Amino acid sequence: MQDPSLFSPASCCCLFSLLALLATTHLTMSANTMDIVNLTCEKCSQESPVFNYTFCSLSLQAVPLDCLRDCLELYSDASKTLVDAIGALMVGKYGVANMRVSAAMEAATTCEDGFEERGEVCALSEENYDLFQLCDIALCIIRLLSLSIPF
Template sequence: MAPVSALAKYKLVFLGDQSVALPVVPVSHSTNLEGLAIIAMELALENVTNTLATVEKLLGDESLDKYVMGCLTDCLELYSDAVWRIVDSVDVFLSGNYEVSRIWMSSVMEAASTCQQGFEEKGEVSPLTEENYNLFQLCGIALCIIHLSTPVTANAIPF
């Protein structure tokens, strides 16, 4: 069994009937860029899991019309995929594969846009506008920090 001090470095995130252990990054004034990237991805994950709960609640509302229910079902699928994409992004980021992490976080960002656009296609007001906007912004922040964390090679210098 792992020592308690080793276990304290992880927090358990519950995703429906499954759970994932993510590394805990203490928020402090001494956190480096990599730590900030993890924090941004964890905030995005928290947004996604909260939004999933909101979507599931809305799907139980029988007063919503069929089109809105279809959009919510699409958003449920997009956000469910986003959970695992963020978890995987954290893993590959921690392994030093920043490019894959950027690609996967970009796909999460796209999920928020796609969810929002589904409602707007037929002029519906999305009940998830704030959640989609927040996820889009959190992913943008994570992407910026991941980009700043990426080691610069001599060939990548643009001047």
């Protein structure tokens, strides 16, 4: 069984904030990915005496940044869509809530597919699985509420 704290909103927020920070560094857009990784790791290693440059560069080179940017956008949209779903659920618009949760659920699948299409191992497989499963739970609850089945 997975530790539920691994998928807490705070940990997801931190992960995507770090990804967004990396994606929007002040480095030039014409620099290739390898240069961005090396410059980022070099800058960070200058900031901290315990920072491991080698670990940083090897770790970040293994993560395809174009795929992560796509997933960041997908998850950002999914987050807004889930807020809309909660609003619809609160006023009894179960069909709308169902559509919104289903759309958010697609973010996990689309993110995973983006890595697969590039022949890469998805760096967010666990998060995608968790999002998909949580949306599936929400869809079940919405279905039960729409049928007025008592809990």
